Amino acid sequence: MEMVTKPDVDTAVFCRVRSTVGEFQFDPSEDPIVMRRNNIFITRYSIIRSLLEDGKVELI
Amino acid sequence: METGDLYSEAGSARFAGEGPHGGAMDVEEPESSARPGGREESDEEDESAEDDLPLLMRAWVNERNAPELLHYEGTAVENLMELVDFQTKQIAAQPAVVANILKMDVDRVKYLVRSYLRARLAKIELHAAHYTRDPLYRERMSQNELDYAKG
Numbered sequence: 316m317e318m319v320t321k322p323d324v325d326t327a328v329f330c331r332v333r334s335t336v337g338e339f340q341f342d343p344s345e346d347p348i349v350m351r352r353n354n355i356f357i358t359r360y361s362i363i364r365s366l367l368e369d370g371k372v373e374l375i
Numbered sequence: 376m377e378t379g380d381l382y383s384e385a386g387s388a389r390f391a392g393e394g395p396h397g398g399a400m401d402v403e404e405p406e407s408s409a410r411p412g413g414r415e416e417s418d419e420e421d422e423s424a425e426d427d428l429p430l431l432m433r434a435w436v437n438e439r440n441a442p443e444l445l446h447y448e449g450t451a452v453e454n455l456m457e458l459v460d461f462q463t464k465q466i467a468a469q470p471a472v473v474a475n476i477l478k479m480d481v482d483r484v485k486y487l488v489r490s491y492l493r494a495r496l497a498k499i500e501l502h503a504a505h506y507t508r509d510p511l512y513r514e515r516m517s518q519n520e521l522d523y524a525k526g
Binding site: 319320321322323324326328329360367368373374375 | 436437441443446502505508
């Protein structure tokens with residue numbers, strides 16, 4: 316039983332695309348969605364975490 | 376907060392900073408204003424230095440919206456604080472009207488840095504144990520933050 320609290324990485328965030336990503340798999344069970352510059356998405360943080368690290372999206 | 380607003384705010388900050396000294400808050404390296412250097416050269420310098428403000432603004436908004444602790448923009452924080460010090464010294468030599476405007480600009484940057492660091496501290500406080508035992512997160516913290524998390 317873990318007693319250390321962790322941040323909830325599945326929380327919803329808004330993000331704006333900074334540089335076009337192209338097709339991106341948001342949900343394994345759904346078709347990929349095309350992410351173009353300046354598009355805004357609301358999604359789980361954990362899904363776009365790597366894009367945020369690469370600076371391809373920014374949170375808003 | 377909306378990033379669009381933030382950027383336009385940065386724009387106006389830059390405008391307000393264009394006093395007779397040219398040493399605008401925006402991010403001109405102290406050295407570059409002392410040097411007579413050609414226009415092109417100083418343009419180049421501006422570009423690399425100018426990145427710190429928008430960079431930290433973005434990092435700030437990201438940090439405030441992300442549930443976990445993000446990568447620490449230490450260089451940008453240090454550069455901007457250095458500029459704040461530099462500009463604060465410059466202000467004394469300005470006429471009152473200009474000094475007021477410049478001070479407002481400096482205060483804006485101070486607020487940004489403070490709010491950024493506070494947002495990070497709040498997260499560290501919330502999940503201190505989690506962040507201190509994971510090497511990935513330890514790398515993301517500054518030495519001060521690490522001390523705080525352990526303390």
